Amino acid sequence: MENIISLTINGIDVSVDRGTSILEAAKKINIRIPTLCYHEDLCVAGNCRVCVVEAEGYRTLIASCATPCEQGMKIKTNTPKVRNARRDLIALLVSEHNTQCTTCYRSTNCELQALASEYNIDNDIYMSILKPEHLRIDKSSWSIEKDDSKCVRCQRCVRTCSELQHVNAITVAHKGKDMKISTFMDLPMNEVVCVNCGQCVIHCPTGALTERRYYDDIWNAIGDEKKKVIINTAPSVRVAIGEMLGYGPGASVTGKMVSALKQIGFNMVLDTNYTADLTIIEEGNELLMRLKKALVNKEEVALPMITSCSPGWVKFIEHMYPDKLAHLSTCKSPQQMFGALSKTYLAEKMGIEPENIVSVAAMPCAAKKFEANRPEMKSSGYQDIDAGLTTREIGHMIKQAGVDFKELIDSDFDSLMGDSTGAAVIFGATGGVMEAALRTAYEIITGRDVPFEKLNITPVRGLEGIKEAGILIDNCLPEWNFLEGVELKVAVAHGLKNARIIMEQIEAGTSPYHFIEVMACPGGCIGGGGQPIPTNDDVRKKRIKAIYDEDAGKPIRKSHENPEIKKIYEEFLVDGPLGHMSHKLLHTHYTKRNRY
Template identity: 55%
Template sequence: MLNVTVNTQKIQVPEGSTILQAARQMGVSIPTLCNLEKREAIGACRVCLVEVEGARILQAACSTPVHEGMVVRTHSAQARAARRQVVEMLLSEHDGNCPTCDRSGDCELRALAEEMGVSQVPFEGMRAKPHIDDSTPALVRDNSKCIKCRRCVTVCSEVQGVGALFPQGRGFQTVIGPAFTRDLAEVACVQCGQCAAVCPVGAIVEKSCIPQVWKAIENPHLHVVVQTAPAIRAALGECFGYEPGTRVTGKMAAALRRLGFDGVFDTNFTADLTILEEGTELLTRLKTALVDKQPVALPMFTSCSPGWINFAEFYFPQFLPNISTCKSPQQMFGAVAKSYYAQKIGRKPEEIVVVSVMPCTAKKFEAQRPEMESHGVRDVDYVLTTRELAKMIKEAGIDFRALPDEPMDAPLGLSSGAADIFANTGGVMEAALRTAYEIVTGRELPVANLHVSAIAGLAGVKEAALTITGTKPEWNFLEGVELKVAVSHGLGNTRRLLEHIKAHGSPYHFIEVMTCPGGCIGGGGQPRFTDDAVRLKRIGAIYSEDESKKMRKSHENPDVQKLYTEFLGKPLGEKSHHLLHTKYAHKAK
């Protein structure tokens, strides 16, 4: 431990700590626009300058390690003046049309300027030549707003293992972007939106669908239904001043109803449906391998996360046969809404508009994949992020905090607790195990409170093993089999797992992959700013949502059972095959 004095306080900090970490440890806030939790200091923004006794010049707190006896003044007149000048210089290059910027509400640069009392910019700096990259359905890049902090570069390469973005060029001409100044659609970007989630300004944001959704709602000839992903209910409240981890499921349903949607439904419903389809698919693959002794692609991978699908299509085509053919719950919902539900209410599929609210930007891409349709009708028409939904609620003048708790509508609104936990890393796997184990043995999954604790939490790659005993006669080929599963979240972790499997083979039967750190609760479309503390709070909220329900297994959902008896027949049946399953293809990098 090292003895350090920060301002007037003396503290002890572990060796190797930076000034920024030491200050945070004692509750002193030093501003930064480039620092990212658990990542090596980037040191690009220079906003964290502090005075260190004995040092000739000011030091960047994020990248200066403390030493024994160091005396730091974080808010001396000199430090404040220098930091302010750095912000003024950033502002002089920055396209500061704040009122029209997507980030005016949560821009870190704007907030910092306000905190520092910057009332004018004394420099007239050169401005970057504006280039808007709206080539993907998911994201919009505007380099005239970019302050070159490189958070997006770090998250794209180090956290997600994709590396689509890197500083190109030098000095003032630097552009943070793909190689050869290409647009995102032309490179191997998976559109996960983690870049947009960490950007301090409005340089990378989701491509908004808000105008199209308003237009659909206001068209009297259309029947507009909305589905909300499991992760929304644990995060939407943050946009209305609630603490992270506050569950707002009832208020969210009430708000959606007041926005004018004709049906307020739940992606959770098709999460339950996914478990039946995907669980059956896994058991079928196991049967093919163990009973028929036929070659079959194992381990099977989950298919809910569209960033992961893009990642596999770009980087790991050899694993495409291993990915479950199930469409994601979002797409299953659209397909069911425009067939089963359309029939039920006597409307033509083309008169129904499906709007999704997702914690995700890649879902915008997924909805536009050419194969995601039936008979020429798109499964899902528009995808909003959690942030976009919050904007619509505000635009409609709805006092969110004053809303009553309301339920979702029938018949696509009922869900089990197993569906809720799709939002968390490890959740899809746990939901699948709850159902698959019970189908095979007739008994409940033998773990405390139905939680498979080994695959919960924020460790990058997690695994669990479960020996199946006491099987029903038709499943006796699984008697004594030790079912091995793995869970990864964040594509960097996933890349390491897949490279390991490529080199050493896989002991696993089933692997869950979620694109974003923490799972969907940490998605690229969630309220800013998401760090591990926020992730854990949202994860906790999702587990308590699950535990608050009597029905906690997907196969118990009576409305899903009804969907099979009235319409689909059986899992992996003819109708399911047509509506609920899909295929993947290798994409050139």
């Protein structure tokens, strides 16, 4: 069989590899075919039918996303027949839709709205068949709202939840006119195995799935004179928020973001990267402690140790592998470390009453909202983090405040807890936590830099689902002699599909690793469920590049060299990493949950 297929699309010759869809072939020659159920990240469904095209000799129109090119095909993408059908299909979707666009969170960022506008749909062609029972919005979850009245049944969320995340919290239920996207027994989202990763949200073309918004509470806090509203911003927010404010993907707008947040009224704009550095110190020491227990004391310790920064991942393991929770690092995520310290250390240093602090986190994440509301996250004596806002919510706040973002002059983060290193910035990309941890751990053990050019541990970078690396430890410092000659084996997984593979190895007892980084979202936090929409591999790569560029440009690129980190261990966490204070404020425990 020939492996190169030649065909014409709108009269233009194009040659593609066998198996290429008509949609992809058209894209190659810059012909855009509108789509709705199609998403680059997901398997093809072919159910919205919006991408239909005409093919010579075919009785019906064909779905270009689902039809592979064949030799000699003659495709037309813009005939009257195609246009009329497409218009009709969009009008049908509109007739099933809650068209209260003016009050929709996804207005102007909605694929159905864009199509309806592009095809100038007459709203009067079809009568509304919106079902009244679908108007009830499920707001039970801390993280995700489900509004069936906005659902177009494209099943992108269902495919995301199963293919990318292997969670399967949502499904297609019933059939015919009653077909809908549902949880098990149509239970509220907070009662099912949803891990709150928010990947369904960034894959939803409309406002059917959105993050639960908390910015009104924050505006009220900002308006309250008594309150000191403090925000910490995660590394991946700065390389993505520009997309909401007039920049293309991959623009690094750290300084402008800080300025904007100050301008809209946050009393202090601090950096989650600071606690990311702190995480490295704590987690690095925890790993070395576990290794020492295993190798020297011959104790039973859970190895490999797995990172715990990603709250979607944490809830996933709690549901799916409740007997393996000992493998999780006990370190809180940077957000929660920040929260705990903001109402203790920072409050003390700045002379603010902790009850007057409203500690906000700007996160690329939907699961951070759930994490902030976990009952155990009150080690400061208060709720450590009052609200986790997504990148999108922050973008909305900046717009609502009327800030002319592009014209802003860069500012620096405030201090205390505003200093950070390149090691912390890369937390935002898959592999970043691992790279940062290795930069520090290797140096603790050997007193030398990690043996990679410019500290760039390239084997753990990139979008491959599971990445592995091994570092041979030699010429240890005396204290770490027990590691002499050991090859430290690490792995990095992103997307819960890949996390499951890692966990199955651990369950089977075949995991060869000492330390594993897992991020719930494909690409890591830069592809988080709270990031601007659209997010796809092209966008992910650009955000990742921006992350590594920030790292490369930082004067300090190792967490343990962060001067503010050194300071906190001198002044506050005086019994050192894993000490009493850090145990109280920076470490946590986990909850076994039901898998079914």
